[in-house]
Amino acid sequence: MTSILITSDLHGRLDRFKPLVNQMKALNPDLVIDNGDFLDGSPATFYYKHIDKNLHPMIKLANEIYDVAVFGNHEFHHNLSAIQNLGSECYFPWISCNIGEFAKPYFIKNIRGKKFVVVGVTTHFTPVWDEYGYVKDLNFEDALKALQYWVDYVVTNENPDYLIVSYHGGFTEDPLTGTVYQERVGENQANEILEAITGIDLLITGHQHLYINEKIQDTIIIQPASHGIGFFEVQIDFEQGHSYAIFHQLEEDQLSCSYPNEVENWLDQELTYIQRDYSYNGLLTSRLSSHPFIQLIHDMQLKATDAQISVCDLLYMETGGLNGRITNRDLFINAPREHKLRVILLAGIEIKQLIEQSAAVLAMNQNGEIDFSTNVYPHTPMPYQYDFWGGISYLIDIREPVGHRVKNMIFKGESLENEHYYRVVLNSYRLTGYDFPLLKNRKILSETIQTVPFLFKDYLQSGFPSVVPDHGNFKVIYL
Template sequence: MDHIKLIILETSDLHGAILPIQYSSNTPANIGLAKLASYMKKIRSENEHVLVIDNGDFMQGTPLASYYFRMLRQKVHPMIIGMNKLQYDAAVLGNHEFNYGLDTLTKVAADATFPFLSCNILSGETGKPFFGTPYVIKTFSSGIKAAVLGVTTHYIPNWEKPSHIEGLIFEDAVTATSNWVKHIREVEQPDIMIVSYHGGFEVDLATGKRIEPFEKGENQAYRLCMEVEGIDVLLTGHQHRQEQQIINGVAVVQPGYKGQAIGQVTAEFVKENQQYKLQQTFPETIQTVDLTADQSLMNLIEPYEQGTQKWLDEVLGTVEGDMRIHDPFQARLAEHPMIELIHKVQMDAAHVDISSTALFHNDSPGLPSHITMRSIVSNYIYPNSLMVIEVTGEDIKQALERSASYFTLIGDEPAVSADFSRPKPQHYNYDMWEGIEYTIDLRRSPGNRIIQAMYQGEPLNTHQRYKVVMNNYRAGGGGDYLMFKGKKVIKEIQTDMTELLAAYIRKRRTIKAEVNNNWNVIIPSV
């Protein structure tokens, strides 16, 4: 009786991270594809049966990727250079793959030596998967036949610019997966059925408690395990978590983000009567911290990296005062000069007097005394542009309440609500406003915390229309700000927000670290 082992390796949510560095400080970090590469090479050298799959969101997210999109789009994307070298078998479309539009995505896909998969992102013209065949079949020398089906969270239209996904249809992920798994099982008859889903879990895997509304559908991995027959392995992502377990007989992994770890499922087969039978699967995550970066991969990326570093070190201006972020939570609890600057840039570009923005992540350093592009891209990490939309006073009040629900109380002390920390951290969904005056009272229950909301000295009028500038993600209703979805668009500023920030600082040279205290938060302990 023959026993054969298949190793399935998964990367997910790499977000442009190739080198093991933190770009804000250029210090070493336990992240990046170069570190994972050394493990991939080791596994390939020791095993005959290996599959390597990327689960999506690899194109953007680091200064290296930003530099490519600004300066080098005619060349091969650095992540594709790395993935080609490592002989990936396939990549699944993530939601961030659409951030630069279909022309750019199509070009990146054409440069890859492996297919891009997604069974539920369809062409509106043909009704078929946008990138052709949504699955791959790999038959090994032993005769073992592995099928890999790609699936993407269908919630993308709630985030992405309509122009970036024009002509596409996003089918429900569970429905599409069920249909395609059945088709593959019947037609291809694989020995193992692998689904790679750029999406995560809608329940707490420890308790089974739902952590996301059923009707939302952003994450459906638990339903895939429980409702779709025929899946042996489910590769997941999107939530930036690390998971490894068996759910309803399905081996599940999720490897975090930016290459913190690599997901691995070991599948063991036994040959009976000239046919291979899947006997058992073992899911695990391998941490990057114990790996050495692959120098040959870093050498390939070096020309891109040199250009990136030169671009990042350009000095744009200086700060008068302190605009560093010493505590990200406090920067959301009370006005901070960094947020004030973003508001000023947005209102200057849009020529309106009401603005909404967020502190996007907890590693945001703020601005040092000498401002460089490195400083800007370390704080503003998304490729956002701006939109001016027309909203009512009632819409603004609902948005303020949505933001106020970011906070919870532990005793009398404020903390981050579980709704904004699970199933993944969503600090970017807490907005702060300029051009209106408001107070958040944490002594009151969520949904009833805004006790004052004024515009030019008068209470916000429920029915009056106001022009507000915000990033395109939020203007489309992203982050469950559905009160903004479908609102009249007054103006679009297509220039990337990081370029607007850079131009604003270059023009003024000296930026004052100041706030105008137009909002405040009341907490019980004060």
Template sequence: MNKEMEFNILVTSDIHGHIYPTDYRTDEERQIGIAKLAAFIKQERSKNAEVLLVDNGDLIQGTPLASYVNLYAREAIHPAVAVLNELGYDAAVVGNHEFNYGMDVLRKVMGDSEFPWLSAGILSEATNSPAFGKPYIVKHLENGIKVALLGVTTHYIPNWETAENIKGLKFNDALETVKAWTAYIREKEKPDLLVVAYHGGFERDLKSGEPAERLTGENQGYAMCTEVEGIDVLITGHQHRMLADEVNGVTIIQTGCNGMAVGKISVVLIKENDTWKVKEKRAELLRPSETIAADSAIMALTQEVETAAQAWLDQPIGQVIGDMSISSALECRKSDHPFIAFINKVQMDAADVEISNTSLLSNESRGFGSIVTMRDVLTNFMYPNTLTVLRLTGRDIREALEQTAAYFQVGKNGEVVVNPAYLEPKAQHYNYDMWGGIQYELNVAKPIGERVVYLKRNGESLDPAAEYDVVMNNYRASGGGDYLMYREKPVIREIATEMAELMANYMLQHGSIQASNEQKWRVVAEPVV
């Protein structure tokens, strides 16, 4: 006689330190955060005790709370880990941002976790074996059902991360890792269901299979679904998309970011001739609303450190004379803006150079008001980037400006608009740079690669063969964002202090800063005659 059994896989991913349902820019409540998601998790557990609960990476970094913990509360259990412990997670996957604070922090986080961290493709150079212990786990359900969970991380991390933070590690191709370990698990464990949790996303359109981005290897989810035999469920992340679908018979899920949703995969198995077979799989996203209260136990668990972080964030550290506020991210990116000019000034002062580039990291950035607090600094600089000085030629600088000009195109009414390639499948506003120390004009009505129509320094045309020292964040200096002209260029110096700390220190040292705008660059869409 046939038997059926249903169980659920619950997934979080890219939480980025969001525990409370808090907008750290305004201290207002939002429908995000793992305290909100905890209500779904507990509810699903009450309906069905057989649950596989997984976090898919980028857990410990991303909020001002996470920054406060890293600066002032490293010895305590990281609040995000404390929450996952309390909720009884079965496993977590290592995300790329887990490395941002260095291996000492990551090792402590793992040591405090009551669940294993998985990443099959990240190896120790010394042993050539998985650096964090288990590459996979097997969960035994009632009736003898075996569920295998393999964890893997995008191998593109060395293209972004500071070398010191990943010293002694080797990053194997994620797709090849999944192929090898899936075959091994199927042969050795003979699971009734095999789940791959991949901190990476989809490189192709899910329906057409057409490339959705330049195929660098950063995201390989589509290839995993179409080229690897034996995967039943693929958990994804990294791109911050909201997906619940199926590709080539593989059920897939991606849960956005910051605690926007819990992913739920319902699996029905049927027993035939003493063997369990997958009968049905369904994927859905459970999104919190105003009617879902944040879980009080989870809130209480982290209340002390949250309260301390909020008080720290509200400390004034300086004032602005003039206006550095941003009312429109698009307008800020179209011409020289006092806030961007100030960032470049701080970078140039820190690096002792005369040319700099930077980006507006998020469309939610609002610049600085008249009084600047730590909250203002950390909400504008949410990534723990450090600075690197590269020696570039004038030709390299022109190529970099051509790359950045691809961010724009001409709209239907002749206006400057954002190129859709920078919006889908993942918003990449941080890959558009704005420069200080040079004067330039970009005409986005011209073909990509021919848009730099004016480029000078101190009134003189930039010599293509001359060399210039340029400061930028470490992500960009590594070539991140397809800035291939930076790769293998001489590194003149590295500033190990994070950009948010440099900005805060500058404000504290000077007390007040002057907003200035010399209009040294602009973006236009002038018809080509």
């Protein structure tokens, strides 16, 4: 019996990675693969990038277990020299077949007389999310086309006994039921891979943070969820001619492990104390009217720039905000993304169009309750495509059709003028235009030197007013 272990989308969860590695080692695997988005996205990653710049402990652990890793899109949230440095610190190769000479296309391991080939591939939407031009010199070929070429090459020239495709991308439809997740726009091509390419024994997917364990004809199809909650084990019996996948999930106590002491101590350092309550509770309710925490974010962004109008969003979580003793942990929970703030010009009519797009994420469900439209209709905007606008006041009436919901837009006591241009501050991710195409390729008037976590920290420690002013207000009408 041959054993293959697979992780994906760990996003720097060092707190869970150690028990994960211990469990993987105990299985004495023959081949261990990571499917990308390995480090980026956790307090530990921030700490070892900015506070303690020694070798990241996750890399030390990874070097004890992995045979090969595939580049995910989050690996390219850093400049190319940093990515290359990551590769030099790892004892295992990073592969992807659709980034030209930047990475080798596949990996071979011979196990008890059988040749295993892993072809890696990365969603070619990666440059779409590039905020700083890090990948401008790389050519991300269409993942499906590159994979067709390299699978054919491997089959012809390497004659594998077992062919693995490790794709940092996902599905547009459920591979078994056909349930539609999203339109086929190219970000997630796993369905097309299954339709167009034969002979794949194991298809590893990721990027979407889903749990998938299916077998279609002779192909095992998996996606190992995310953030280190577990890993897949694929068992192959060549003699009996069968194979299957098992998901090993961490125990409850392991899911709530701590980071190393130095990280926990840093997270618990007090930054300031806030008298008023700026916390919120409720994923949906916090999006229906002006909230003190949103005003706080607007205040920070407007003070950090020379903008007249501020745009921000909330993380996709039930609770957040600030109250009482504020630590680095509170800061990172509410502002983890290392985006910069950029100021652009937008006409009043464009601002209305953008708020209309945000307003489209809401709908009434069959119980007559306000809900996210993704829960009501198919092919609708995702909840994270919802922004809050400060410096202006407005109403959103979801009883009206999409595109005609925004009313009474007021700037400094006057109606927002369609043809007048306003200085607007947004984060650098929004300006990639991925969720809001109207924002793509806008001329940038100014950009902060620091990223949002540092700007937020400075604001809390030196620029925080006794009472945060209201920068306009909004309300969602639905009854």
